[in-house]
Amino acid sequence: MKVVCTLCFFIACSICLSLLPVSEARAQGRVALVIGNAAYANAPLLRNSRNDADDISDQLRRLGFEVVDGRDLDSRGMRSVLARFAQKLKGTEAALFYYSGHGLQIDGQNYLVPVDAQVDPDSIVTFELLKLEDVIDALGYTAGTRLLVLDACRTNPFAKAVAQRSGTRGGEMTRGLARIERTQGMLIAYATQPNAVAADGTGRNSPFTTALVREMQEPGIEVGALFRRVAVSVNRDTRGQQTPELSVSLLGDFYLNPQESDLIAWKKMGPLSSASVVTLKAFIAKFPSSSLVDAARAQIDTIENANERERLVNEYTEKERQLRLDLEQAEAGFRKASEELAQLRRRDELRRADEEKRLSSIAPAQSPAAPPPEPDAGERNRLANEVAALEANKARLAEQRASLERAMAERLAKTQSDRERAEQRLAVETARLPAVALDARGTTTPTRQKSTSSCQEINARAQLGDISESDRTALRQCR
Template sequence: MNAALKLCALAALLAQLLALPALAQDRRVALVIGNSAYKNAPALPNTVNDARDTAEALRKVGFEVVDGVDLDKRGMDTALFRFARLARDADAVMFYYAGHGFQFNGENFLVPVEARIDDEVSVQYETLKLSEVITALGFAKGVKIMVLDACRNNPFVAQLSKNQATRSFSVGTGLAPIARAQGMVTAYATQANDVAADGSGRNSPFTAALVQEMRQPGLEIATMFRRVQKAVYDATGGKQTPELSLSLLGDFYLNREETDADIWRRLRSSDDVAEIKAFIQRFPASFFAVDARTRLDLLERRSVSASEREKLENEFAARERALLERLRQAEKSRQQAASDLADRDAGKTDAKGAAPLPVEAPRQAPVALAPAVKPSDAGERERLARELAQREQELTALEAEKVKLSQERLERERAVAAMINSGGVVKELTAPEKPLLPSVRPPRQEPQPQERTVVDRRSSETLGGSDASAPARGSKNRRPGGARDCTEELMRAQLGDGGGSSLQGCR
């Protein structure tokens, strides 16, 4: 039993919590009627458009709208009944009417499309009393707004005057003034007891101005209707001036959306091009539209700058990768050529597979013998030296090309920056802090000649390959590092023709 009670209490609490947002929500309700196709009175071409455009504008600013066009007496009563139901405890309510209306004995009446007004009895039962609308508005707890675009000529004056009763009555022009009530805003399309124009366009001058001003956010209702008055006065050349009766204790805003100032305060540092374009399109005449266009120009220039920079980066990245690969291959070839030359100078097997000559001479030889060198070895070494020199030249050319490419890239970046910077809003692209291309060539180290010693078994004399006192045979026999080309001496020593002293300084 206790568990069931707890469950019920929890469900009730949950229902209350769910109901809180609905209670806190600002409720707005409107009734919009536009009558045009009158059967017993002149038709009004613009009233249906006026009603539909007003209903659409009210929905956009948060009103729940009950609307109808070309309503008969029953239709108008039904619409008013629905509106009164919804108006209970609403925070704001509004009634808008476009159609025929007139005053009779100081009271205002709205005319359904099928009404036939012949005498004062038909006035009471064929029309909708404006006082009934005021009663429905009174159900709301908040602001009450009544807008009447119905101050047109009374089409029933002739019939009423012809069929008047014995007691006196009066038929006035336009609509009669309405007693001011607390929390009530009443807007007439023209001044009391005056006639309003229907207009030759889609809307009447009054409704056209009203719909336009309702689209502007952040306008207090008194300011909004003053702007409507000014617009109608200008559009009609001073022939029509709307009238406003207002009795509010505070401010009220029909359109509570952000103003242009509010939106621009949020967008002024934004990088969203689409939002700024939407702001300019929505508020083309705004004070902040100039700032928005300047910001948009800056963002578009930045976008062009980023696009051009990316294109430049991709282009030079491909060229740099290709050049880097060529540098690697050239350095690899140079290292191979240097290694082959070093191996040749050290007496190792050459590239063609020739084995080194024996180092040791026969025991019976009177002098120390060195390995025999074939005449073709000298040509092979010269070939390797030429190949190494060629590789060195290739690397030097590639290094120069690398510097040229880096300079070209820097010049292209400056050219792009200068083109984009024509408006003075984009800074010049700076040069890269690091080299654009890494160096693939390590510091060159020349191969050092290795010393070889030959022991003279007869005299036990040691010969040094780097002896500085060795006589020179001529510049044509000199090798890098000061060593002589001793091919001839080695061959003669092998044949027993020559002494050990002649081999000093040889490699």
């Protein structure tokens, strides 16, 4: 019966492939089949399976997958959608199968349960279930990466019926799914360990799918590392009651989310000291939740403070230069006016002396004539006023220059203080950077968690006055 079922499935696949246009049969890229079975006709509704499948489909589409969807499929529907999926895989770079619903094992064979499966022990026949071996065979139609993701080990209402049937017909039924042996060139992710049962979840999704959807949004994580992170999250969230299992025999790295990670982008910037403000701000905008953002902001503050200091110095230099020119011009005008006034006064003195000599030579009997008006008196007054004005302008410019020097000294002192604080902040943040490193596969360690304080970091915080009692104890140990 098992041989006939498998043969029928592949005959159907071959017929469908022959009817497809060449362009469709040779689809490029990444293709996924996502099935969510929840509305079982002969068992209670699974509350989360459709949500799980919907959310995985949405996320896969965002990551560039062509998704074949199946929801609440009966036996014929599951085989039909699997055949359609297989038809699309030739020439693709990756194929992914995701299933959320009931699954079970009978005699060491794994089956996925369609929604029309019978609970009556006398009505259950294995060829009405979808054998997981058929799914693996369908994935084999791609020459690229093959991923099999099974969130299919929930508490099974079919278990009792299958056990009763097995008890009368010589079969053996075990909880959960059995470990798959045909794993070469594949990644197989189980929601829980073999022969164990996974939780359906009390929220929108199961614990496994909740973690998977979240981790798929993180860019640049190799798929093996991604599912290891999923396992850690599920174990933590279920308080150790559920631990996903992973089987990896891929021959190369594969990324569900191939976008650049924050650490890769950080490394591409080169040394932090040479990064520009534009580059650092672009990094913050792209990775706002990265633990490297604080270091980027500290470096931006350092650069901007240095730029502000340079701008102030240039501004002071230009203003001081202009004031110096004004003072030189005022000094030149003052000297010129003073010389003209001195010359005019010397001429007046000579004129008066000549006039006195002339008057002394006139006979005493003659009445002295009234002295002629001084022709340069108005000019002398003008020059005297100009000299006074120029002297006042010199004093004003000197005071203005002194005020500028005082103001610039204060601004430069504040800028220098801000720069020193920014550099100290930068020292604190860069002290954390060595803890953010690549793992053996070249992926980032989780950047959501801050690293343990190092001696360098504690010393930097101590310089800022931001140090706790525990840090003081650690600092004594550092010394």
